[in-house]
């Protein structure tokens with residue numbers, strides 16, 4: 462089994478992390494998302510650190 466984590470930066474969109482991971486918030490909550498997790502790069506998500514698709518609405522470039 463391949464346990465490597467793969468990180469993919471989408472043009473004008475989120476950073477995708479492929480693989481099993483845990484995300485711990487500064488409040489100590491731990492989420493164990495699915496096989497692919499999208500992290501916000503634009504700063505507009507209402508569900509940080511995760512992408513909620515808002516980058517399209519603000520026409521994020523990066």
Ligand code: FES
Pocket residue numbers: 474475476500501502503504505506511512513514515516517
């Ligand atoms: S990158 Fe998708 S909401 Fe920020």
